[in-house]
Amino acid sequence: MPEFLELHSKTSKLLRAAADAAVQRHGLRLGQDHLLAALWAQDGRTPGEIAAAVNVTTPAVTKLATRLAESGLLERRPDAHDNRLVRLWLTPAGRALQKPIEAERQALEDRITATLTKTERAQLLKALAKIQQVLLSDLA
Amino acid sequence: MPEFLELHSKTSKLLRAAADAAVQRHGLRLGQDHLLAALWAQDGRTPGEIAAAVNVTTPAVTKLATRLAESGLLERRPDAHDNRLVRLWLTPAGRALQKPIEAERQALEDRITATLTKTERAQLLKALAKIQQVLLSDLA
């Protein structure tokens, strides 16, 4: 396997595991925190809006929302003016998770970037941005 | 969401999609190619060996192997000396995929690293290696 792909794949897996463990300490699973983050930024959004914001398909949001509702972290409520729309609203429990989860994520980021110098970190971000751009342009 | 985690997450998703599309042109799904690659490197390995080589759990290999066997790309055969062991053997069809899949993967790697200078690429690999090391040391 080519060098970069191999390395990126391994790093991805480890990063995913670390993020999952971090979020799991607060009763969440990976992915659920992204949905909640979308609501922390703006409460009462629709599944479609959230899906676009989180780069995931709408059915994925539907399922996550069902589980988060069962956990009592959000509520489904119909839109007042358009009955096709469903809006997701945080419960107090859902809102209470914002600070601890964000702290957890920041701690992970800090732990990772601590081993890099400022310029190394900047170069890394720049390189990833370039790669992202290439892949995006390939879709068209 | 912290800067690096956000960027890495997006890049990962795009990279995964690109790799999936590439491999899908040859009738495979993402992950199946990794299992095959382990057999291309050394045929007749056991699920446990392959799982360790690919950084995946053994049940994951079991399921992938079942699907690849149904597709006629490999065969399950018991080990001659230890009946607990199962050994996976490539069929001619499975062997025939090696060159096209490896070419596909190399093409993706080239497309990505083409936008980077040699030093940028070296710095990227170095940074990722550092991050990987931090995450690995965190497990202990």
Next chain:
DNA sequence: TCGAGAACGTTAACCGGTAAACGATCTGAT
């Protein structure tokens, strides 16, 4: 006004991955 088509969210079927429980086989100390 009314009906065709667009815009939604949900469901169903699939895939790759994990953890936990299970069953079969081998190993080694007694």
Next chain:
DNA sequence: ATCAGATCGTTTACCGGTTAACGTTCTCGA
């Protein structure tokens, strides 16, 4: 020689993700 324990692969149950099909509701032009 035997039996407790280790070592395997598989099964089961879950989760997040995708695509495709579906039913409901809105919109807008004839």
